[in-house]
Amino acid sequence: MKILHALAQRPGKTGSGVFLQQLFKAGFEKGYQQAVLAGVPLNEQEPGIDNLDMKNYYPVLFETSTLPFPVVGMSDVMPYKSTKYSELTKEMFNSYEKEFKKVITKAVEEFKPDVVICNHIWLLATFIKDLYPNLKVLALCHGTDLRQLERAFQFVDLVKEKIPRCDYFFALNSVQNEEIKRLYKLNDEQVITSGSGYNPKMFFPIKREKNKKxxxxxxxxxxxxxxxxxxxxxxxxxxxxxxxxxxxxxxxxxxxxxxxxxxxxxxxxxxxxxxxxxxxxxxxxxxxxxxxxxxxxxxxxxxxxxxxxxxxxxxxxxxxxxxxxxxxxxxxxxxxxxxxxxxxxxxxxxxxxxxxxxxxxxxxxxxxxxxxxxxxxxxxxxxxxxxxxxxxxxxxxxxxxxxxx
Missing domain, CATH: 3.40.50.2000 (Glycogen Phosphorylase B;)
Structure with missing residues (x-):
């Protein structure tokens, strides 16, 4: 079984990036073959993912001649230089779609995944299904993707039309589960409340003396x-x-x-x-x-x-x-x-x-x-x-x- 993890922005820098890193780690521990596709600036191509074979890393490069603007972020305030989806012109979007689809094609043809875990119920998931309608895609909601429906109006019709082609959707909580079903007219079986996660080897209590402050x-x-x-x-x-x-x-x-x-x-x-x-x-x-x-x-x-x-x-x-x-x-x-x-x-x-x-x-x-x-x-x-x-x-x-x- 081969898994392709997909994220349209930088791994490890936001909540969705941590999701990608940690799910990759869990997959590695369970013995899966894995690859990663992500959007990154030209001068910062290191993904920061332990045990990733770099031949299975497929970056979409921003701040280049083909994508001459910063990585597009799912939040309007990102912890790094970014572009807002609401700011994308038609010309910018066409370049964005073209470059992502080029790298998606390369990743799928070379790595041949059985399933894609796509972070965000948004444009990247639609690009994958456009190219490979029979490839199983699990779309993870992070909340910011739902917010973009109220920020980036120019993509609402496209996303609402194409997102239901994904196979399964994962919500962080029960409230979000209902919202996804309502927005995309999905049935109960398609949307699963999966929650979030943490690493107990990293975050655990210690015995310590009382703080002075x-x-x-x-x-x-x-x-x-x-x-x-x-x-x-x-x-x-x-x-x-x-x-x-x-x-x-x-x-x-x-x-x-x-x-x-x-x-x-x-x-x-x-x-x-x-x-x-x-x-x-x-x-x-x-x-x-x-x-x-x-x-x-x-x-x-x-x-x-x-x-x-x-x-x-x-x-x-x-x-x-x-x-x-x-x-x-x-x-x-x-x-x-x-x-x-x-x-x-x-x-x-x-x-x-x-x-x-x-x-x-x-x-x-x-x-x-x-x-x-x-x-x-x-x-x-x-x-x-x-x-x-x-x-x-x-x-x-x-x-x-x-x-x-």
Whole structure:
């Protein structure tokens, strides 16, 4: 059995890129022959995927004479220089389609895959089915692909017409499952809720001494849609915040990211902007974090929430659609995770101004509440947490996909 992993952007740099890396690793451990197709800039062709035979790597190169623009990103704010799908002109799209189809043809004719695991329910999946209608394609939803239907209007008709040709679709949660079926008029058998995954060999609790300061960590893009400005505002107003430190990990390319980072520099609170860190450093920071916080307004299913839970951090997050359902009530009952009520949104990821104060007050209240638990050394049963996360590993996710090969 041969698997071709496909992604229209850079591996390892975003959630979908981590999916590709980790599913490849799971496939390698189970003995599958595998290849990778991905969109990358000309000057950064190294895929960063362990055990990938480079003769089975098929890059679509951007910032070249044939694709003279940066990699096109599924989010409007990417952690690297990128182009928005909504910005693609007809000429740009024609070049984009031509280059991807050229590399798809090369990959399929040379590698001869039995199945394609395609990240995102979007254009790349339609290109593969255009060329090889009988090749089995499993399309993984990451949430950002559904958001593009409301951002890149010029592709909606094309995607809605051709996406149903894929064989199976995998949703991150039950809410997303229903949305995929509604948008693409699919039946229950075609859409499977597979969830997300984590690597228990990388993210696990350790025995450690109590931190001198309460360590609070945020990981994600540095942008408004992730609620980062509101986290900063709330943290600055928490009583005794001098006994806490807030670490912001991630980056972004838009002006709003620069403005947020500048606000950290001038803040009098103990906030550190650490940028985008290698996975090994992220592992260590999560293992020593008392609290992990994600005040995001839009996510598919945030990988880092599961990684933080597995590392032993208490988690505070917005009540993102499907997340509570995926993680279950027992984690809440154990005190491992708390949910902030999402403010009303005027669009996909922008809150109404009149709801912001209450939202920031909720963040502040939860930080104070959980911090008092940390100070009093009130812990939850970490062994029970790890047990509840057993089926949420990458191997577990790969096994769910494998049933449809």
């Amino acid at each position: 309460i360590k609070i960590t945020y990981v994600g893009k540095i942008c408004n849609a992730k609620g980062v400005p509101h986290l900063i505002n709330a943290f600055e107003n928490v009583e005794n915040c001098e006994n806490m430190e807030l670490n912001l990990i991630g980056n972004g390319t838009a002006k709003e990211s620069d403005d947020i980072i500048k606000s950290v520099v001038i803040s009098k609170a103990n906030i550190r902007y650490l940028g985008l860190l290698p996975q090994k450093e992220l592992e260590e920071i999560l293992k020593y974090s008392d609290i992990f916080i994600l005040p995001s307004f839009f996510e598919g299913l945030p990988l880092v929430v599961i990684e933080a839970l597995a590392s032993g951090a208490k988690v505070i997050t917005t009540d993102l659609p499907g997340l509570d359902d995926f993680l279950g009530d027992e984690l809440k009952e154990l005190g491992a995770i708390r949910y902030i009520k999402m403010p009303r949104l005027k669009n996909l990821d922008t809150p109404f101004e009149e709801d912001i104060k209450e939202f920031e007050n909720s963040i502040k209240r939860f930080i104070k509440e959980v911090s008092l638990e940390v100070i009093s050394d009130k812990k939850y049963d970490i062994d029970k947490v790890i047990k509840l996360l057993e089926d949420k590993t990458w191997i577990g996710l790969f096994n769910r996909l494998e049933k449809l090969f």
